[in-house]
Amino acid sequence: MKTIKGPAIFLAQFAGDTAPFNSLASIAKWAGDLGYKGIQMPSWDGRLFDLKNAAASQTYCDEVKGTLAQHGLQITELSTHLQGQLVAVHPAYDAGFDGFAAEEVRGDPVRRQKWAVEQMLLAAKASANLGLTAHATFSGALAWPYLYSWPPRPAGLIEEAFDELAKRWRPILDAFDGAGVDVCYEIHPGEDLHDGETYEMFLDRVGHHKRACLLYDPSHFVLQQLNYLDYIDHYHERIKIFHVKDAEFNPTGKQGVYGGFQPWLKRAGRFRSLGDGQVDFAAIFSKMAGYDFPGWAVLEWECCIKHPEDGAREGAKFIADHIIRVAERAFDDFAGNGVNTAANKKMLGIG
Numbered sequence: 001m002k003t004i005k006g007p008a009i010f011l012a013q014f015a016g017d018t019a020p021f022n023s024l025a026s027i028a029k030w031a032g033d034l035g036y037k038g039i040q041m042p043s044w045d046g047r048l049f050d051l052k053n054a055a056a057s058q059t060y061c062d063e064v065k066g067t068l069a070q071h072g073l074q075i076t077e078l079s080t081h082l083q084g085q086l087v088a089v090h091p092a093y094d095a096g097f098d099g100f101a102a103e104e105v106r107g108d109p110v111r112r113q114k115w116a117v118e119q120m121l122l123a124a125k126a127s128a129n130l131g132l133t134a135h136a137t138f139s140g141a142l143a144w145p146y147l148y149s150w151p152p153r154p155a156g157l158i159e160e161a162f163d164e165l166a167k168r169w170r171p172i173l174d175a176f177d178g179a180g181v182d183v184c185y186e187i188h189p190g191e192d193l194h195d196g197e198t199y200e201m202f203l204d205r206v207g208h209h210k211r212a213c214l215l216y217d218p219s220h221f222v223l224q225q226l227n228y229l230d231y232i233d234h235y236h237e238r239i240k241i242f243h244v245k246d247a248e249f250n251p252t253g254k255q256g257v258y259g260g261f262q263p264w265l266k267r268a269g270r271f272r273s274l275g276d277g278q279v280d281f282a283a284i285f286s287k288m289a290g291y292d293f294p295g296w297a298v299l300e301w302e303c304c305i306k307h308p309e310d311g312a313r314e315g316a317k318f319i320a321d322h323i324i325r326v327a328e329r330a331f332d333d334f335a336g337n338g339v340n341t342a343a344n345k346k347m348l349g350i351g
Contacts, residue, residue, distance in 0.1 A: 001289055001326035006297035007319035008038030008076045010243065013301050013308060015045045024048045025067050032071030035316040039068065040136065040298045043078045043123055044100075051078075051119065054126035061129040076296040077241055079136040080123045081186065086116035087172070088140030088165050088192070113168075116140075120172045128179035134240040134295060135176065136215050139165065139185045139193040139202070158201075165192055166205030173209045184241040186215040195226055196234055213240045217300065218279050219247035223269035224257060229283055236291035243300040244319055246277030264304035271302040273311040274318040281322050289324045297323060 020026035143161035
């Protein structure tokens with residue numbers, strides 16, 4: 001068994017225009033002082049990271065790693081959640097997602113999609129230059145507006161959507177394979193890959209590509225009432241990134257999974273700071289350790305109540321307290337007598 005690495009923190013929800021959140025050096029010091037050992041990098045945030053430079057320059061990547069090392073940190077993975085979302089966008093969401101793209105391609109879905117693919121290819125090169133083995137992203141979505149089957153979906157509609165999604169991602173997966181990096185899709189509402197069934201539909205269409213892996217985040221499964229522990233049993237071989245994020249689901253006589261179009265504070269299902277929700281992290285960390293999860297436990301903070309800096313401070317200790325230092329030998333080794341083939345055969349009556 002392996003001991004999970006951590007704690008680490010995803011910086012996307014913390015980066016800002018004021019110190020200490022407006023530069024890599026200052027946010028690294030902040031994270032290190034809280035007790036974090038790793039950071040997951042949002043590749044789109046120029047205040048912290050230059051993706052294009054990282055793809056082209058080993059020197060720049062070494063400088064990034066050096067800055068983090070000064071504060072006892074490593075980079076765990078790059079994230080292209082925003083760019084990955086733009087690999088596939090249904091026209092209904094053109095306006096909503098346009099702001100994720102570079103300004104020069106906004107308003108032009110064809111150019112925007114091409115830009116997103118180019119960003120993914122840069123991320124493959126940058127990850128390799130940084131010595132990383134896993135990458136966090138979203139799949140994007142073409143079928144999501146048809147999630148609920150009313151009006152009844154035309155025959156072949158979903159199959160066509162997943163065929164196209166796989167067609168767009170296959171060259172990206174191949175590029176990451178060349179870089180030696182796993183693409184880890186965060187299974188998430190708003191993405192065509194939003195549960196195990198949809199992931200398997202995609203996996204079939206990309207030929208069970210070895211790089212088509214998973215980012216595990218139990219909070220999204222609480223909100224859709226999917227068994228997040230069974231999910232690990234099904235997909236542990238593909239889970240390469242772990243977001244430690246809490247959530248709660250408290251249905252009422254007025255709303256349930258769909259949330260009634262209410263703001264986050266008033267939804268039946270909502271994200272919470274670590275320890276404030278309903279996720280059984282003791283069971284999750286036990287399963288992940290038992291399955292030899294190879295990566296980091298990364299805080300992703302999202303909460304509609306608690307201040308983010310409090311969530312970050314509490315999250316570092318929460319993760320550290322849940323990481324299981326795995327045993328190096330069986331607890332009953334003291335009673336063992338070693339291997340004695342003759343004695344074993346005698347005990348079985350076959351000697």
